[in-house]
Amino acid sequence: MDVDGASAIVTGGAGGLGAATVRQLVSGGASVVIADLADEAGQRLAGELGTSVRFVHTDVTDEVSVQGAVDAASELGPLRIVVTAHGGPVAQSRILDRSNRPYPLETFRRTLDIYLVGTFNTLRLSAARMASCPALDSGQRGVVINTASIAAFEGQVGQSDYSAAKGGVVGLGLVAARDLAPLGIRVMTIAPGTFFTPAFQMSEEDAQAKWGGAIPNPQRMGRPAEYARLVQAIVENDYLNGEVIRIDGAHRFGPR
Ligand SMILES: NC(=O)c1ccc[n+]([C@@H]2O[C@H](COP(=O)([O-])OP(=O)(O)OC[C@H]3O[C@@H](n4cnc5c(N)ncnc54)[C@H](O)[C@@H]3O)[C@@H](O)[C@H]2O)c1
Numbered sequence: 001m002d003v004d005g006a007s008a009i010v011t012g013g014a015g016g017l018g019a020a021t022v023r024q025l026v027s028g029g030a031s032v033v034i035a036d037l038a039d040e041a042g043q044r045l046a047g048e049l050g051t052s053v054r055f056v057h058t059d060v061t062d063e064v065s066v067q068g069a070v071d072a073a074s075e076l077g078p079l080r081i082v083v084t085a086h087g088g089p090v091a092q093s094r095i096l097d098r099s100n101r102p103y104p105l106e107t108f109r110r111t112l113d114i115y116l117v118g119t120f121n122t123l124r125l126s127a128a129r130m131a132s133c134p135a136l137d138s139g140q141r142g143v144v145i146n147t148a149s150i151a152a153f154e155g156q157v158g159q160s161d162y163s164a165a166k167g168g169v170v171g172l173g174l175v176a177a178r179d180l181a182p183l184g185i186r187v188m189t190i191a192p193g194t195f196f197t198p199a200f201q202m203s204e205e206d207a208q209a210k211w212g213g214a215i216p217n218p219q220r221m222g223r224p225a226e227y228a229r230l231v232q233a234i235v236e237n238d239y240l241n242g243e244v245i246r247i248d249g250a251h252r253f254g255p256r
Helices: 016-027 039-049 063-076 105-131 160-183 204-214 224-236
Strands: 007-011 031-036 053-057 079-084 142-147 185-192 244-247
Touching (some): 007 016, 007 063, 007 105, 016 224, 031 063, 039 053, 053 063, 063 079, 063 105, 079 105, 105 142, 105 185, 142 224, 224 244
Parallel strands (some): 142 185, 185 244
């Protein structure tokens, strides 16, 4: 499928991986809705990239909110590309703390709500719109690319909620690809390793010093533009479907 001429939604499009994806898709000729909670960063990016980009204040956990982003994207052209890249910093804490008090259930629920329920909410509402768009000559209608994490496979100490949510995103991928296959809608999942983004809440220099050395090759954190190029490759290759692609420099998380 071509990026050129498609309309796209990027959730978390004002953040690190999301903004790089917005830039990549726009440079390939797509019109893009930045669907994010971050008004200032989202509007700044939309303003910088011009009329083919719109910022729509969106909470992925809310049905009406995501429907608004889907409607806005349809005004820009047939919705064919959806990338879920929302999230951000997550508190890390063991299931039992030092005093053996259990992890707060409300925190666990909230993390699943944002990362897993928000992903499913975006997927289902976007797929419904894609289904109503005319098929391309290839028979394809669109592609949804969800962002998991290598923590879906190698959850580290203190990541119970985040790893469970990302494991859920991985599990969702094949079912969604099968469910939506008759409509010509593909579903792919990217599992990034460690990419430098605002989520780290520190300077790039400090983050590279802390994490870069643990990555086998290249021995540095990933660049959001590398994630974004993978998104473009997935969009362009119709035979990629129902699979998870790790992009991690051969990194495998240890327990800590
Ligand atoms: N950076 C990494 O190393 C890395 C690694 C693996 C997976 N990921 C995943 O990639 C995604 C993006 O991460 P990032 O590093 O770019 O984070 P980021 O903090 O730079 O950007 C995340 C964006 O999501 C937005 N957001 C948060 N909650 C939202 C909601 N409810 N509705 C809509 N938007 C919301 C934030 O406002 C922010 O702009 C996340 O799902 C993250 O778990 C990142």
